[in-house]
Amino acid sequence: MYYYTAERVAGRVVKRYVGGAVAGLAARMAAVGRDKRVADRESARAAREAAEALDSAVAELDEVAGLLARAALVAAGYHQHRRGEWRKRRDRAEEAD
Amino acid sequence: MTEPKKPTELAVPTTADGVRDLLRRAGQGDTATVPALRKLLEDPTNIDRLGGDLARSAEAGFVDALAGGDLAVREAVHAKLAALRAELLGESPTPVERLLVGRAVACWLQVQDADLRAAGSRDLTFRQSEFNQRRMDAAHRRYLSALKTLALVRKLAVPVLKVNIARKQVNVAGVPAG
Numbered sequence: 001m002y003y004y005t006a007e008r009v010a011g012r013v014v015k016r017y018v019g020g021a022v023a024g025l026a027a028r029m030a031a032v033g034r035d036k037r038v039a040d041r042e043s044a045r046a047a048r049e050a051a052e053a054l055d056s057a058v059a060e061l062d063e064v065a066g067l068l069a070r071a072a073l074v075a076a077g078y079h080q081h082r083r084g085e086w087r088k089r090r091d092r093a094e095e096a097d
Numbered sequence: 098m099t100e101p102k103k104p105t106e107l108a109v110p111t112t113a114d115g116v117r118d119l120l121r122r123a124g125q126g127d128t129a130t131v132p133a134l135r136k137l138l139e140d141p142t143n144i145d146r147l148g149g150d151l152a153r154s155a156e157a158g159f160v161d162a163l164a165g166g167d168l169a170v171r172e173a174v175h176a177k178l179a180a181l182r183a184e185l186l187g188e189s190p191t192p193v194e195r196l197l198v199g200r201a202v203a204c205w206l207q208v209q210d211a212d213l214r215a216a217g218s219r220d221l222t223f224r225q226s227e228f229n230q231r232r233m234d235a236a237h238r239r240y241l242s243a244l245k246t247l248a249l250v251r252k253l254a255v256p257v258l259k260v261n262i263a264r265k266q267v268n269v270a271g272v273p274a275g
Contacts, residue, residue: 044225051214051232054162057155058207062239064148065200067120069246069254072193074123075134076257086253089128 003027107133116147138258144192152199159206163213178202185247191255197247204240211236 003023005016018026070080078086107130110116116137123130137143156178164171185198215229 040220044222047214047218048225048228050162051210054155054158054210055207055232055235057151057158058203058239061148061151061155061200061203062243064117064120064151065196065243066246067117067124068144068148068193068196069250070124071120071130071134072138072250072254072258074126074128075131075138076254077131078253079126086249 003030005030109133109136113147116143135258138191138193141192141195144196148196148199152196152203155203156199156206159203159210162210163206178206181205191258193250193258194247194255197243197250201240201243201247204236204243207236208233208240 001021001023002017002019003026005018005026007014007016073080073086077089079089081087107119110119110133119130119133119137123134160171160174160178164174182198182202185201186194190198211229211233215233218225218229221229
């Protein structure tokens with residue numbers, strides 16, 4: 001009975017021969033390691049998806065609130081000068097009041 | 098000599114899509130939207146319908162994530178949120194201010210969530226660490242932006258909107274009966 005382990009060392013894949021009685025044990029340890037990595041990846045993916053779901057609710061609220069804030073400023077007679085500061089609109093009708 | 102054309106007044110939209118469209122046009126500086134906007138912003142139910150549910154669901158999601166099943170943590174988070182909200186709302190806030198405060202509170206929760214997740218994670222890959230770092234940075238930026246917008250609206254728009262509402266109330270009160 002024999003088993004080959006494969007490891008990445010300094011960017012290169014290095015294979016090692018494991019023979020005799022320890023081959024079975026080495027194969028089992030490698031399988032446990034693989035399972036743990038898969039479980040870790042799954043758990044990280046689930047955590048990431050949960051965080052993204054929470055963030056998407058805030059992003060939607062952020063968009064609506066941003067629109068509303070701009071609308072409030074426009075309704076109050078302001079306009080945004082070149083995507084920068086908000087300035088009072090010089091409106092002829094308002095000046096005549 | 099021809100008189101300059103007055104922009105045609107828009108009606109206050111009754112659907113959520115219509116309201117969003119009106120807000121987008123206003124955001125692009127369309128002055129024809131102003132009368133409809135003023136009417137829309139005067140009514141608290143319009144603002145609540147537009148963003149109230151979003152604020153509540155975002156907040157509830159973060160509270161669940163932070164507290165889980167721990168009732169003590171949940172109560173502590175709710176107490177902190179109430180204090181933060183009271184501090185940001187001030188006295189007699191307008192409906193717009195209420196929604197902007199709701200956004201700031203949700204953003205504050207997002208900052209806490211991002212910081213806690215990053216601090217509590219171990220044995221991360223480079224990509225996972227990078228995701229956490231980007232999330233923290235984005236949450237902090239969004240929170241600061243929410244506070245800045247609240248301050249800007251409070252400084253520039255709220256005085257004008259409050260005067261408009263007050264004028265309308267005087268006018269309504271001044272209408273002779275019959």
